[in-house]
Amino acid sequence: MGKDKGQYSFSTCWNIKRHQTGSGMIEEIRELGFRYVELNYNVTSELLSTIEPMIERGEIGVSSVHNTFPHVADPDYGTDSVLLGFDDEEKRQRSIELLLRSAEYANRYGAKAVVVHPGEVPFDYNIDQELKKIYSEQGPESAAYLKLWSEMLERRETLAGRYLDRIGDSLEEVCDRLEAKGLDVSIGIETRSRCYQMPTLREAKTVFDRLKGARVGLWYDFGHGMMMERMGLYDNARDMEAIKDHVVGIHIHETVGLSDHWCPYVHSGDMNYFDRFLPIIAASPVKVYELKAACTPEEIELSHDRLLGKLAAYGG
Template sequence: MMTNKGDYSFSTCWNIKKHPGDGRGMIEEIKSLGFQRVELNYNVTREMMESIEPMIERGEIGISSVHNTFPHDPDPDYGTDSVLLGFDDEVKRKRAIDLLVQSAEYAHRYGGKAVVVHPGEVPFDYNIDSELKKLWREGEGGGRSEAYRKLWNEMLERRTELSDTYLRKIQHSLEEVCDRIAQKGYDVAIGIETRSRCYQMPTLQEAKTVIDRMKGAPVYLWYDIGHGMMMERMGLYDNENEAKAMKDYVIGVHIHETIELSDHWCPYVHSKDMNYFDHFVEIIEKAPIKVYELKALCQPEEIEESHAILLSKIAALKG
């Protein structure tokens, strides 16, 4: 018997491929794990919502958050790995803003408190992150080869040179989004998410910069723990210490663990490391919205075990 997971939410990314077009079946399976709340991820279609909306209206399931772009938009220009709010092309940037406002509208309608958004990136003409991860995996002890360091420095030079330009574009777009959702009266936060590719934005410091510049606007950090672990291993930022310093900026967390550079595993259970993930327990405990974002390979009994360990760690933290 699965325990009631209380205020914890669960992302539909876990089982959406298992239920093509079947929104109700997807939600029922998540409910069977003991979750009363879900995060609707960016692959949920309008068709799936036809069977999910009645469940929301009847109180069979609660919505914690939605993940931009929602509902699913098949155009990769507005997908999860794009320049999005930082487009140089004004037509595309305006479209990205419209889509984020639409996501906020759905979150508001369903009682969700936040929209998770991947705000943008420093564009490269190829996926340099994929090449770096390949070199990292081939390097002794992860990423210390000469080839890795050389390519990393090339990436970092371009990223550093252009990051402020794109960060200002992203901020400008977020200001427009916030103005529009305020006009519409939506009580919804925008959570800018830490990312899984080294050229994507924001880093923790970039998120802090944007949020500080937008004081008073409903823009916060959506802290993806596994992505932060991955970026620390690759060398982009000091995840553990920078995240702790930003815990007051966090609106929501994606709870999952990264093993080497593979993410979306159950904390503690798959890594077999009973200590390292403790660094993030205080942030999870404090975060207003707590969402497990796990891959399909995670089994129900592993999810149950992982959650029980996390709760015991939080209890110990509280003393």
């Protein structure tokens, strides 16, 4: 049994593919010492049938749920979609309904937040995959990378405002309806893992400026932030200042090169870079580890110990 992790939560993305029953999945996370879980978007109604009794008995707490929850098989409403920014009004309304459904589940489980990937500037192919391939093979300074990056950036910057406005419209409607239903949860818009996806930290700030007082904030995913910084989209240390007071939750993981969901301070061997996130970790109301299946219980324990040591030294 791992040491008690206190207020820290752990995402089911770590072990969902290994389990046929929800209760088995949650039990394995409890073995690591976690008292709270984030139920991710692959959790089905079937898995919930054995998780809900555990929640009711107080065997596990739910910190957050990840939209779209429970699982929806349609990729239009999946994690890499235009979602809250759809041009098609019917699809946009469906996205709003699904996010509200996630919030109702979160509220029922006593969770504090719903994590949502709000949208993207659509491309006709996965330009991010192509860029990451060039990055790995030729490097971010190569002519091929810089050329494709500037093409991506030009389209992203041209269209971002339009999609951001629509995402803002959708979030405004969601927050109004959350309030009307008396749901005590926040919506966290997540920093993303593909360069054409939204929001950047600065884009997030424009949403918060527009929706002052609404139950919406940033879900800061550090691994994704590191990836986007390496690719050239934004600078975490510089842009963090603008959003630090708007963080409603975090995904704790680290990126090795452009591969994410590794244990901080363990898999990268870098004992310093991740320190820039310590103030955000200390202040965040919801703190969730989002690790890949390859991370072992021993590595998770070591990473958590190192993080706590860093936080103690920082004074958080």
